[in-house]
Amino acid sequence: MKNASSSRRRRPTLVSLLVLALIAAAASVPVSAGEFMTLYSMKDRKIWNSVKGSLAGHTVHEYKVDLLAVADYSAKQKVVAKADQYDYALVIGPRASTILHDAKFGTVVVGVEAKASLSGNKVVYLVTAGMPDGSASKVSVADAAELGSTDLSKNTQITVTDAQNLGPILAGVIERLAK
Amino acid sequence: MRAKRLSAFLLCALILPATPAAELNWSGYGNAHYMKMKGGPELAEMDLSDSQIQLREFTLFLDVVISDTLTISSEIEMARNGSVVSLNYGYALWQPRDWLNVRIGKFLVPFLKYNEEKPSFRQSLMSSPFTATVLAPVINPNAQIAQGIGWSDYGVSIEGIWAGETGVLSGTLAVITGLANSDPAALDSNTVNFADGTPPGAIRPRDGLIQNEAGTRDNNDDKAIVARVLYQLYSIPLGFGLSRYQGSWDPNGMLDITMTGVNAELRYPRLEIKMEWGTADIEQSPGALPDGALPVTPNVSTTSYTMEAWFVEAGWKFKQYREDLWVKLIGRRDEADTNDQAAFTPFDRTRSTLGIEWQYEKNSRLRYEHQWTRIRDFGRAPSAVADSLTDSPSMHMASLIFWF
Numbered sequence: 001m002k003n004a005s006s007s008r009r010r011r012p013t014l015v016s017l018l019v020l021a022l023i024a025a026a027a028s029v030p031v032s033a034g035e036f037m038t039l040y041s042m043k044d045r046k047i048w049n050s051v052k053g054s055l056a057g058h059t060v061h062e063y064k065v066d067l068l069a070v071a072d073y074s075a076k077q078k079v080v081a082k083a084d085q086y087d088y089a090l091v092i093g094p095r096a097s098t099i100l101h102d103a104k105f106g107t108v109v110v111g112v113e114a115k116a117s118l119s120g121n122k123v124v125y126l127v128t129a130g131m132p133d134g135s136a137s138k139v140s141v142a143d144a145a146e147l148g149s150t151d152l153s154k155n156t157q158i159t160v161t162d163a164q165n166l167g168p169i170l171a172g173v174i175e176r177l178a179k
Numbered sequence: 180m181r182a183k184r185l186s187a188f189l190l191c192a193l194i195l196p197a198t199p200a201a202e203l204n205w206s207g208y209g210n211a212h213y214m215k216m217k218g219g220p221e222l223a224e225m226d227l228s229d230s231q232i233q234l235r236e237f238t239l240f241l242d243v244v245i246s247d248t249l250t251i252s253s254e255i256e257m258a259r260n261g262s263v264v265s266l267n268y269g270y271a272l273w274q275p276r277d278w279l280n281v282r283i284g285k286f287l288v289p290f291l292k293y294n295e296e297k298p299s300f301r302q303s304l305m306s307s308p309f310t311a312t313v314l315a316p317v318i319n320p321n322a323q324i325a326q327g328i329g330w331s332d333y334g335v336s337i338e339g340i341w342a343g344e345t346g347v348l349s350g351t352l353a354v355i356t357g358l359a360n361s362d363p364a365a366l367d368s369n370t371v372n373f374a375d376g377t378p379p380g381a382i383r384p385r386d387g388l389i390q391n392e393a394g395t396r397d398n399n400d401d402k403a404i405v406a407r408v409l410y411q412l413y414s415i416p417l418g419f420g421l422s423r424y425q426g427s428w429d430p431n432g433m434l435d436i437t438m439t440g441v442n443a444e445l446r447y448p449r450l451e452i453k454m455e456w457g458t459a460d461i462e463q464s465p466g467a468l469p470d471g472a473l474p475v476t477p478n479v480s481t482t483s484y485t486m487e488a489w490f491v492e493a494g495w496k497f498k499q500y501r502e503d504l505w506v507k508l509i510g511r512r513d514e515a516d517t518n519d520q521a522a523f524t525p526f527d528r529t530r531s532t533l534g535i536e537w538q539y540e541k542n543s544r545l546r547y548e549h550q551w552t553r554i555r556d557f558g559r560a561p562s563a564v565a566d567s568l569t570d571s572p573s574m575h576m577a578s579l580i581f582w583f
Contacts, residue, residue, distance in 0.1 A: 042342050042343075042344070042413065043413055061247075062277075063277055064277070064342040066342040066347045066411070066413070067277060067278065067340045067342055067347060069347050069411040069418065070340060070347050070348075070349035070409040070410075070411050070418065071340070071349075072287055072289075072295035072296070073295060073296055073298055073301050074240060074242075074252060074254070074268075077204060077206055077240060077242060078242055078250055078252060078272070080204065081202060081204035081242045081244045081250065082244055082247070082250070084202060084204065084244075085202060085244060085247070101502070101503075102503075102541070102542075106202075106204075117502065
C-alpha cells in the first residue's frame with residue numbers, strides 16, 4: 001500500500017519530464033547557416049547537375065527521392081523532418097515535387113523546375129517553362145543581375161528566360177534569401 | 180514534496196531547451212465509419228450482423244530527429260473509439276547513409292507490401308485483403324481483438340536501398356520475435372463459439388496467424404527471420420517484391436512457420452493495379468490441447484498444413500477535376516485457402532469488393548464499399564451453423580477518412 005502510494009506521487013513528475021522533453025524538442029530548431037538538403041529524382045538528375053555547380057561553397061546534402069518509392073508510409077515524413085533541419089530544402093524537378101506534393105516543410109523551399117505543389121515556410125520557384133500556377137507572385141529574369149529588385153519576402157515564382165543562367169540565378173536567389 | 184516537484188519542473192524547463200538539438204515532427208490520420216453486415220454469424224460474444232458506427236482509428240505519428248543520422252519514430256494508434264490504444268511502431272532509426280536504414284525496437288514487419296501501406300488514407304478500401312488478415316496478422320480478424328491493429332514486432336531490421344539507372348532496389352533483413360502461440364501443440368487453437376449453442380470446437384477458426392503480443396520477451400529462443408527484396412522501375416511505374424518469413428511459433432522452438440509472398444504494383448497517376456500472393460507452411464503436432472480447457476477437437480486433428488491467400492485490386496480515378504480532388508472506382512478480388520481437411524472453417528473464403536472514393540478536399544475523403552463473401556467450405560458446416568448462417572454474407576461500409 002505504501003509502495004503504491006509513493007509510486008503515485010512519482011508518476012506526475014515522470015509524465016511532466018516527458019511532456020517537457022517533447023515541448024523542448026519541438027521548440028529547439030537546429031540550423032547551420034547556408035546548408036541545403038537537395039531532393040531530386042534520378043529521372044531529373046540532369047536538372048540537378050546543371051545547377052549543382054552554382055552552389056559551390058555551400059554545404060549540400062543530396063537525397064534521392066526515388067528511395068521513397070520502396071519505403072514504408074512513414075518514410076516521407078521522416079525525410080521532411082530531416083530537411084527541416086536545413087536552411088533550405090531544394091526540390092529539383094517535376095518528379096521530386098510530385099512525390100513530395102503533400103509534404104509540409106518547416107523550412108524555406110526552393111523548387112527548381114518543380115511543380116507548384118510544394119509547401120514550406122516560404123516557397124520560391126525557379127522555372128524555365130512556366131510550370132507552377134499563379135499562386136505565387138511572378139517575375140521574369142534573364143540573369144542574376146536582374147534579381148536586384150525582386151521581392152523574395154513571400155512565395156515567388158521566378159521565370160528564367162535564359163535557361164543557361166538557371167544556375168547563377170539560383171545562386172543569386174539563395175544569396176538574397178540569406179540576407 | 181510539492182516544492183521538489185516544482186524544482187524538477189523548473190530545472191527541466193531550463194535544461195531541456197539547451198540539450199542537443201532535436202526536432203519533433205508530428206502528423207496523423209483517422210477514419211470513422213458505418214458498417215453493416217448481412218448474413219454474418221451470430222457469435223456468442225456478439226452478432227456480427229449488428230451494425231456499428233465508430234471512430235475506427237485516430238493515429239498520431241511522432242518523429243523526433245535527434246541528429247542527422249538518428250531519428251526516434253513512433254505511431255500511436257487509438258482504435259475502436261479509443262478503447263484500444265497501441266503503439267503501432269516505436270523504434271530508433273539509424274541512417275548512417277541515406278541508403279541504409281537500421282531500425283531497433285518495434286517496427287512494421289517487412290513482409291509483402293500491404294503491411295507497410297495499410298493506413299486508410301494510403302489505401303483505396305477500408306477492408307483488408309486476405310493476405311493481410313490470414314497470413315500476415317495485419318488486421319486481427321478475431322472479434323475479441325485486444326491488441327493493436329497492424330503487424331509490428333520487436334527486433335532489429337537492416338534495409339539497404341540502391342537507386343540505380345533503371346530503378347530502385349531495396350533489400351531488408353529483419354530479426355524479430357515472430358508469430359507465436361502459447362499453446363505448444365496447436366497454432367490454430369482459437370475458438371469461435373456460436374450463440375446457437377453449437378459445441379465449442381465444432382468450428383475450426385483458422386482465422387489467421389497469431390501475432391506474439393504478450394510482451395517484449397519471445398516465447399522461445401528462436402527468433403524469426405524476415406527477408407524481402409523490392410524493385411521499382413523508373414520507365415514504367417511498376418514495382419514488385421519477394422518476401423520470406425521463417426521462425427518457430429511454439430514455446431519449445433520446434434515447430435516452424437515458413438511464409439513466402441510476392442507482390443506487384445502498377446501505379447499510374449489515374450490507374451493503379453496491385454496484387455499480393457502468399458503461402459504459409461505451418462508445422463503442427465496432432466493431439467489434444469494441453470490445458471484441458473477444450474475437448475479433443477478438429478482444431479488439432481491434423482498435423483502440418485499450408486494456407487494460401489491472394490488479392491488483386493484495381494483503382495481508376497475516372498473523374499479528376501484538380502490534382503488533389505478526384506473520384507475513384509475500386510474493385511478487389513481476394514481469396515483465402517485455409518486448406519482445412521478435417522472440419523468446417525468459415526474463414527476459407529472468396530470475396531469481391533467494389534468501392535467508390537471521393538477525395539473532396541486535399542486531405543479528406545469519403546468512401547463507400549460493398550463486399551460479397553462466399554464461404555467455400557459451407558458444405559461441411561454443422562447443421563446448426565448451416566441453419567443459422569448463410570454461405571454468402573455481404574457487408575457495406577461508408578467511411579470518412581482524414582489526414583493531417
